[in-house]
Amino acid sequence: MTKNHDEPWRTGGEHQAPARPRQWEQQPEHPHSTPPGLEPRSTPSVTPATLKPLVECPTCGKAAGDELSCQFCNQVLFLPRGITLSTAGLRFGGYILEGVLIICTLVIGWAIWALIVFQYGQTPAKQLLHMRVIYIPQARTARWLRMAFREIIAKTIIGFLAAVTFLIPYFWLLWDRNRQELWDKMSTTLVVSDREDQLQPQPSDSQAGTPQA
Ligand SMILES: [Zn+2]
Structure with missing residues (x-):
């Protein structure tokens, strides 16, 4: 702790020495004993928990x-x-492709196709572009009911909103951190690119233990 040369009363054997230690103990912050910069009280307290x-x-x-x-x-x-x-460019490209598919299949073909691939978290254009809708809270592909809600109900509501707001809601993903459209917010979903179809739901639903190809 304290070295002996700082305590001459212990080594020198002086008669008046015993009175001094008490004064030193009462004044621990001696101006000459503490180098500047080592004052612990001047350091701002950092709380790692925050x-x-x-x-x-x-x-x-x-x-x-x-x-x-x-x-x-x-x-x-x-x-x-x-x-x-998925990138914003791919998202917008998907909208265009979706429109082309709807026209080319006379709507009904697209609708039947969509009702089949909803279970994979996809629409016809998303299937062709290897995109998939993810249900965020459960970290998996969106299933049929959620896709139906997203594609039919949510997009209809946002469509009406966009019609009176200069189509601004359609560009929501451009400034959204997770590139969510408003119908994604309503469905708690986001859109990903799954180029290798890793997230394709298996009918047996026994993905555990299956090695990834
Ligand atoms: Zn990264």
């Missing part, structure tokens, strides 16, 4: 923060590696 943990992106390895997707490579953090948020 700092948010940074999730490391499994694809690019960067600190991805606490968002749903990596801001650097668009990897969706709660889904398998390689599943990324």
